[in-house]
Amino acid sequence: MSDVFKLMGVYAxxxxxxxxxYRVDAxxxxxxxxxxxxxxxxxxxFTLLKFDQLNGWDIYEMLFLFSLLFLTYxxxxxxxxxxxxxxxxxxxxxxxxxxxxxxxxxxxxxxxNSDWFAAIGHGGLGITLFLISAGKVGIQWNLAHAxxxxxxxxxxVLIQGAVFLVxxxxxxxxxxxxxxxxxLYWNMRKFAGYPISIFHKAIQFIMIYVMPFAFVNYFxxxxxxxxxxxxxxxxxxxxxxxxxxxxxxxxxxxxxxxSIRYYKSSGN
Amino acid sequence: MSLIEVKDISKTFKVSxxxxxxxxxxxxxxxxxxxxxxxxxxxxxxxEKGEMVGFIGPxxxxxxxxxxxxSGILYPDSGxxxxxxxxxxxxxxxxxxxxxxxxxxxxxxQWDLPVIDSFExxxxxxxxxxxxxxxxxxxxxxxxxxxxxxxxxxxxxxxGQRMRxxxxxxxIHSPEIVFFDEPTIGIDVVGxxxxxxxxxELNEQDKVTMLFTTHDMQDIEKTCxxxxxxDGGTKVYDGTxxxxxxQYGTSRQLDVEFAxxxxxxxxxxxxxxxxDENKKRFIFENRDIQINELMNQIxxxxxxxxxxxxxxxxxxxxxxxxxxxVDGI
Numbered sequence: 001m002s003d004v005f006k007l008m009g010v011y012a013x014x015x016x017x018x019x020x021x022y023r024v025d026a027x028x029x030x031x032x033x034x035x036x037x038x039x040x041x042x043x044x045x046f047t048l049l050k051f052d053q054l055n056g057w058d059i060y061e062m063l064f065l066f067s068l069l070f071l072t073y074x075x076x077x078x079x080x081x082x083x084x085x086x087x088x089x090x091x092x093x094x095x096x097x098x099x100x101x102x103x104x105x106x107x108x109x110x111x112x113n114s115d116w117f118a119a120i121g122h123g124g125l126g127i128t129l130f131l132i133s134a135g136k137v138g139i140q141w142n143l144a145h146a147x148x149x150x151x152x153x154x155x156x157v158l159i160q161g162a163v164f165l166v167x168x169x170x171x172x173x174x175x176x177x178x179x180x181x182x183x184l185y186w187n188m189r190k191f192a193g194y195p196i197s198i199f200h201k202a203i204q205f206i207m208i209y210v211m212p213f214a215f216v217n218y219f220x221x222x223x224x225x226x227x228x229x230x231x232x233x234x235x236x237x238x239x240x241x242x243x244x245x246x247x248x249x250x251x252x253x254x255x256x257x258x259s260i261r262y263y264k265s266s267g268n
Numbered sequence: 269m270s271l272i273e274v275k276d277i278s279k280t281f282k283v284s285x286x287x288x289x290x291x292x293x294x295x296x297x298x299x300x301x302x303x304x305x306x307x308x309x310x311x312x313x314x315x316e317k318g319e320m321v322g323f324i325g326p327x328x329x330x331x332x333x334x335x336x337x338x339s340g341i342l343y344p345d346s347g348x349x350x351x352x353x354x355x356x357x358x359x360x361x362x363x364x365x366x367x368x369x370x371x372x373x374x375x376x377x378q379w380d381l382p383v384i385d386s387f388e389x390x391x392x393x394x395x396x397x398x399x400x401x402x403x404x405x406x407x408x409x410x411x412x413x414x415x416x417x418x419x420x421x422x423x424x425x426x427x428g429q430r431m432r433x434x435x436x437x438x439x440i441h442s443p444e445i446v447f448f449d450e451p452t453i454g455i456d457v458v459g460x461x462x463x464x465x466x467x468x469e470l471n472e473q474d475k476v477t478m479l480f481t482t483h484d485m486q487d488i489e490k491t492c493x494x495x496x497x498x499d500g501g502t503k504v505y506d507g508t509x510x511x512x513x514x515q516y517g518t519s520r521q522l523d524v525e526f527a528x529x530x531x532x533x534x535x536x537x538x539x540x541x542x543x544d545e546n547k548k549r550f551i552f553e554n555r556d557i558q559i560n561e562l563m564n565q566i567x568x569x570x571x572x573x574x575x576x577x578x579x580x581x582x583x584x585x586x587x588x589x590x591x592x593x594v595d596g597i
Contacts, residue, residue: 003395006392007392009391010388010392014381014385014389017385018380018381021381043567051464093374096371096376097374097376099340099341099360100339100340100341100367101394102361102362102365102393102395103361106360261343263341263342268447
């Protein structure tokens with residue numbers, strides 16, 4: 001076990017060293033991600049100033065909803081950069097190298113690379129939004145709520161990690177899944193910035209049962225905020241985020257294990 | 269039981285067949301058509317410990333596919349492989365620590381970092397003890413003359429330097445078996461020689477078992493005693509380097525320079541080529557006509573200035589095998 005931590009340390013050191021080869025670029029990249037995402041939120045901010053409320057959610061509650069989305073993505077991408085880029089790894093044949101090393105495949109993919117720029121950009125925005133909103137939405141920050149919050153974040157990370165794992169496994173059959181990721185993940189994520197109750201039933205269904213972003217931010221936020229639009233969903237949904245995360249991740253992992261066998265390598 | 273035992277392995281890939289034109293593209297989208305490509309067909313092979321085997325064949329012959337199956341990257345569709353008691357594709361994690369693989373066309377070094385950092389990372393991945401690591405590193409660095417660039421980022425290295433570093437990267441954990449997939453590709457003559465003598469030394473001193481693919485016959489002639497040729501996914505030759513001459517290189521050629529303009533009548537069972545105005549080349553099989561008989565025929569009828577007998581070099585025999593010009597395949 002200590003040997004595994006040692007290797008993780010060496011991987012991290014290697015990644016950091018590569019990073020510092022291009023210092024200025026690194027800082028700018030993080031800033032670019034932060035600003036790109038923040039711009040979207042500023043647009044929503046000004047739109048909401050006109051309306052004041054959206055289905056009972058005021059601007060700070062919305063920012064709190066957003067903060068969960070960005071924070072979980074920021075944490076997730078530290079671990080799942082290798083899965084995000086797995087299409088390229090398969091196509092150029094560098095996956096062969098992972099297979100040639102006496103270590104677990106997923107372990108190598110997870111630790112061999114971390115996109116800290118994306119992590120800092122998204123995570124930094126998540127933390128910023130949390131700091132702006134958390135004190136203004138009437139949450140009693142006691143121990144129970146803090147523990148709930150941590151579990152919800154962990155669950156949200158696993159849910160998105162599971163999606164990335166399934167898409168990575170699909171790469172083995174399809175070679176490229178970026179468009180599928182765009183369609184399924186990034187498009188649905190745009191809806192996830194708002195309380196799902198404002199959408200058509202079909203979209204709500206997708207957000208809960210197909211690409212369950214609702215469990216990443218809407219239901220955890222509802223647990224803490226208790227807005228009236230929660231009445232239309234089963235109460236149990238407030239507590240399901242960690243279970244959904246673990247369940248999805250396990251299924252994704254099984255699918256991954258099954259898919260690896262069909263790996264075809266690329267020609268020389 | 270040999271160290272590497274390959275029994276009757278086959279591997280077929282499904283490749284999508286593309287149709288041209290806009291209607292074809294649409295058809296591809298909705299009704300994809302697949303073709304089966306048999307990359308490897310019933311190859312068997314056994315290699316003893318300490319052997320150094322040259323593994324050649326034209327592009328697309330199935331060399332890389334075979335090496336990938338041997339190293340556990342690909343599952344064979346049928347047949348079985350046992351290397352050092354392991355089934356590579358089933359016991360991957362325990363097996364791959366015993367082998368080293370060099371892909372000449374794909375570096376495993378960290379592009380932005382000094383060479384030494386890649387070695388440090390591999391040391392951690394393969395759990396190489398400090399003492400072994402230091403010993404291997406200093407020995408290989410000296411043998412391959414890498415002292416001058418080991419602290420340079422990989423992106424600044426020449427191809428020859430990078431390849432040497434890649435070879436060390438594959439050997440830093442002291443593997444018992446090494447697969448080289450085109451380790452000399454694109455390297456200059458001096459660089460090739462350095463790599464060859466390193467490989468030879470490693471084989472002789474450490475008894476490392478090696479399988480070596482290349483397109484450069486000199487690589488084989490200078491390193492390997494045994495040669496395996498595959499073509500179209502099947503094995504067409506397995507034996508010594510000398511044996512290939514005996515088996516396929518039985519033709520001889522006789523170059524004759526005549527005193528004047530040569531008008532030579534055809535000779536039975538002898539192929540004749542014109543080199544220039546008064547020079548001819550006669551190609552014949554030993555079993556068809558004896559050399560002294562042929563020379564007699566020529567010398568008795570024509571004025572001859574110079575004569576030269578040679579046997580074909582390995583390279584041209586191999587070329588003939590690839591082109592299916594040789595009998596018995």
